[in-house]
Amino acid sequence: xxxxxxxxxxxLGVVFTKEFADQLSGARMVLLVALIxxxxxxxxxxxxQTIRNVVGEDPFLFLRLFTTAKQPLPSFVAFLGxxxxxxxxxxxxxxxxxEFQRRTLGRLLAQPIYRDAxxxxxxxxxxxxxxxxxxxxxxxxAGMGILLTGVPPSGEEVARSLLFxxxxxxxGGVWLAVALFFSVLFKNPTTSAxxxxxxxxFFTVFWGMIAAGLAQSLAPVVYGFPEEVLRQAQTELMxxxxxxxxxxxxxxxxxxxxxxxxxxxVLPVQLQGMVLGTPLxxxxxxxxxxxxxxxxxxxTVIFFTLAYVFFQRAEIRA
Amino acid sequence: xxxxxxxxxxxxRYRSVVAVDRLNLEVERGEVFGLLGPNGSGKTTTIxxxxxxxxxxxxxVRVLGRDPVREPLSVKRxxxxxxxxxxxxxxxSGRENLRYTAALNGLSGRRAEERIxxxxxxxxxxxxxxxxxxxxxxxxxxxxxxxxxxxxxPELVILDxxxxxxxxAAAHEFLxxxxxxxxxxxxxxxxxxxxxxxxxxxxxxxxxxxxxxDLVGPVPELAxxxxxxxxxxxxxxxxxxxxxxxxxxxxxxxxxxEGRGWVLExxxxxxxxxxxxxxxxxxxxxALELGVPSLDEVYRAYYxxxxxxxx
Ligand SMILES: Nc1ncnc2c1ncn2[C@@H]1O[C@H](COP(=O)(O)OP(=O)(O)OP(=O)(O)O)[C@@H](O)[C@H]1O
Ligand SMILES: [Mg+2]
Numbered sequence: 001x002x003x004x005x006x007x008x009x010x011x012l013g014v015v016f017t018k019e020f021a022d023q024l025s026g027a028r029m030v031l032l033v034a035l036i037x038x039x040x041x042x043x044x045x046x047x048x049q050t051i052r053n054v055v056g057e058d059p060f061l062f063l064r065l066f067t068t069a070k071q072p073l074p075s076f077v078a079f080l081g082x083x084x085x086x087x088x089x090x091x092x093x094x095x096x097x098x099e100f101q102r103r104t105l106g107r108l109l110a111q112p113i114y115r116d117a118x119x120x121x122x123x124x125x126x127x128x129x130x131x132x133x134x135x136x137x138x139x140x141x142a143g144m145g146i147l148l149t150g151v152p153p154s155g156e157e158v159a160r161s162l163l164f165x166x167x168x169x170x171x172g173g174v175w176l177a178v179a180l181f182f183s184v185l186f187k188n189p190t191t192s193a194x195x196x197x198x199x200x201x202f203f204t205v206f207w208g209m210i211a212a213g214l215a216q217s218l219a220p221v222v223y224g225f226p227e228e229v230l231r232q233a234q235t236e237l238m239x240x241x242x243x244x245x246x247x248x249x250x251x252x253x254x255x256x257x258x259x260x261x262x263x264x265x266v267l268p269v270q271l272q273g274m275v276l277g278t279p280l281x282x283x284x285x286x287x288x289x290x291x292x293x294x295x296x297x298x299x300t301v302i303f304f305t306l307a308y309v310f311f312q313r314a315e316i317r318a
Numbered sequence: 319x320x321x322x323x324x325x326x327x328x329x330x331r332y333r334s335v336v337a338v339d340r341l342n343l344e345v346e347r348g349e350v351f352g353l354l355g356p357n358g359s360g361k362t363t364t365i366x367x368x369x370x371x372x373x374x375x376x377x378x379v380r381v382l383g384r385d386p387v388r389e390p391l392s393v394k395r396x397x398x399x400x401x402x403x404x405x406x407x408x409x410x411s412g413r414e415n416l417r418y419t420a421a422l423n424g425l426s427g428r429r430a431e432e433r434i435x436x437x438x439x440x441x442x443x444x445x446x447x448x449x450x451x452x453x454x455x456x457x458x459x460x461x462x463x464x465x466x467x468x469x470x471x472p473e474l475v476i477l478d479x480x481x482x483x484x485x486x487a488a489a490h491e492f493l494x495x496x497x498x499x500x501x502x503x504x505x506x507x508x509x510x511x512x513x514x515x516x517x518x519x520x521x522x523x524x525x526x527x528x529x530x531x532d533l534v535g536p537v538p539e540l541a542x543x544x545x546x547x548x549x550x551x552x553x554x555x556x557x558x559x560x561x562x563x564x565x566x567x568x569x570x571x572x573x574x575x576e577g578r579g580w581v582l583e584x585x586x587x588x589x590x591x592x593x594x595x596x597x598x599x600x601x602x603x604x605a606l607e608l609g610v611p612s613l614d615e616v617y618r619a620y621y622x623x624x625x626x627x628x629x
Contacts, residue, residue: 006391016420103405107559110369110399112391143599152393316371 004114011113015121016128023129028090028110033133036087037295039079040137046070048148060279062153063160063256065145080115081245085204086167087133089196089284091126094189095119095180096311101189104318112200123180123304130172130300134165156282158257163286168249170296175200175242177303184311186187201269203243211239237264244299247292263288320383321621322347322474322505323567328377330529334469337363339529340377345507350500352516353509354613356621358567361509362402364526365476369399382473395423398467402478404459412443412462413508414470425562430469437465441495458487462471464495474505475591477483481515494518513613523613525620528601533620544616550609551592554579557601567595579605 024030047068051061068212069075096119101104108118138161146152153161178199182192199249215236221228240246250263258279323345330338338360345351353361360361366372367379370386370393379386386393399526406415413434420430438447441461446454454462460480467475477496481489489512496519499506510516516523519539523532554577555566563610564580566571569591572583582592589606 003359005389010391011422014418018418018421102407103401104407106371106399106401107404107406107419107463108422110394110467111419111470112395112424113422114390146603164575215443317366 002150006114008114008116009120010117011111012117012121015118016125016153019109019125020128023125024089024132029129029292032083032087033136034092036083036133039083040076042259043069043073043076043079044141044144045148047076048145052149055151059154060157060258061149061151062142062145063258066161066164067252067256071206073205080137080168081171081248082204083250084130084172084248085175085200085245086302087130087173088126089179089193089200091129092122092176092179093183093193093196094222095122095126096183096314097187097189097192098183100187100316102220115311116308119180119184119308122198123176126176127169127173129188130176131169132174133280134168138162138165142198155259158255159282159286162256164255165253165287166247167251167255167293167296170226170300171244171248171251171292173300174296174301174303177300177307181303181307181310184307184314198309204245207243208240211242212241233266241292241295244296247295250292253294254285258282258285260285263292320380321345322349322382323351323507324378324380325368326378326479328364328367330362330367330372331375331376332358334508336529338367338374341529342382343524343531343534345505346374347505348500348506349505349522350506350520350575351494352520352523353507353526353531354509354511354513354523359526360529361526362478363529364476365399365507365509368395368476369394395470398470398472398475398481398500400463400467400475400477402482403462404466405460406451406454406459408464409450411448411450412438412454412458412465413447415462416466418464420469425469427431433469434465436467456483457485457492460484460488460492461495464492468499470542472504474507475499476507476509478509479511480508481510481512487556489515513617517613526583527618537616540613540616544620549584549587550615551589552576552579552605552607553582553596553603554605555593555596555603556602556628557596557599560596560599560601562599563595563599564592567591580608 044065047065047070050070051058051064051238055061066076071076091262094101096105099108109115119222142153142161175196179192179196181187186192186195218233219228219232222267251262254263306314321344323343325341325343327341328341329336341364343364347501353364355361363372367374368381368386370390373387381393382392403536406412406613407418410418416434416437417430420426420434425433429478438444441464443458443461444496445463446458451459451462465481467497481492484492493515496506496508500519506519508526509521520537522534523540524531534545535543561573561575561580562580564570567582567588569586569588570584574583582588587608589608593603593606
């Protein structure tokens, strides 16, 4: 490729500002935020009903707000695991083909900016919107928690929950990038939305089964030795980790449940010397989910790059 | 001063389709140039290459002295492009749409607002400026499009089928606006298949056919080249054996029946001789007028000829 003139990001700020304003004022945003706020309020309220009687006993009461499920409601993080992909997809599925449909793409690219700036500006605007929504939800949860339990969160709890928020952002970012990629690939927003939702369904519903099946054939249990069983379980976990939702739940688990000492299957020997039930320090929890976090970021980068490559070569004619 | 647009053997191939075939185009500054050709002849492809929106397969392009492939930003900063199907953000007002374009061109604040206001005024959109574009008519959108490309104060504007979908009055109005751009010293490249319109505003036209541009020049010159005789004399008369008498007038190259009379192709203005011939052969003369050959005729003759060639 020949060296190009000027900055690849000329106009980035302008695109970002416009897109961000669009995201915030759009009807779909209102809808999704309403949905998320309702779920947050509902699940957290339900959680508080459950944990009320352990106030004063549980050192991580604040974190329990996020993770406690009360039948028939799942926990807040489980809900979020469901809604974040939806939000990411909603923010990105028509990013590029929407411009194409509105016939604004040609006009836009005739301005002195590179395609890089357009794509990156849109992605950043989506990501910032996600961050804003997550931040607002965190404030809502924290506010409800303090009001209803009367216990302010400790410093570590705040740190853990904010780090979890970062993980959630990375998880939403993956789906934003996937949606952005499909919006470049398909000219029709309906198609790209379906493709993105299909991908998400594939990973949440089917990938677990596929991983289990594959693990059985890749690492069969022949004699029933514990090593064999362990190896199969590990294989299955490795495969499951291809799905972003697995990474998200592991991040959630490690950060919001400090007593979790290891992710995935372990042999009893490996647990020797550990005092079960004692919480892990934050740094250790972080270390444990560092690969998962990196994995999410990498997936985002991969899909964004794919979108970029396809967009660079896309024919812009209407 | 260098030409506004200069291409050398510019070629674009889509797999087996040659969309533009060794195009050598030169457009001078301050000129209004018409790219003319039937559907699929390569006009839009040429324009996309001029803007660096599509990479040429082969050949050279210079727009305002720059290479749009290497220096797309400095080309796009000085060239306004109105695509054949121009769209806006429907939920934003005309003014807001223009504001975005201005910002992308590095224009903001008071200066941008003033410029936007003046352009909206100039395009007759001052009233509708703060209404959502969704409420605009086709003609208003097209004028907004023209305002949009003028924000950056371009030196060259490229318009792809700018009167597409406009009613005759709106089209006329739009062409008038284009005429004003020329008066301001802008170079205009206009792609169209509506001959009569191109003829009205263009200094020179280039006729495209299957990716090739074989004919370039001012309309009268093209007429001379394609039609042979550059003069068209319309005769309305009746009487016995008139057609033979008309054909016999020295200087008449062809006689063709049209409507209630004939059209003669001639190399000079032969009206007196024709009148005499009609009278001498005992016919009654109702009308006699000299027509400038229209681009339409050139076009029909040229493409007709070509199809003939191909058949
Ligand atoms: N992306 C593409 N892939 C394959 N062929 C293409 C592509 N884009 C254009 N073409 C072909 O290139 C040729 C020229 O198309 P172009 O759009 O430049 O014509 P045009 O003169 O602008 O026509 P119109 O008056 O219909 O706008 C056509 O034969 C078209 O089919
Ligand atoms: Mg075209």
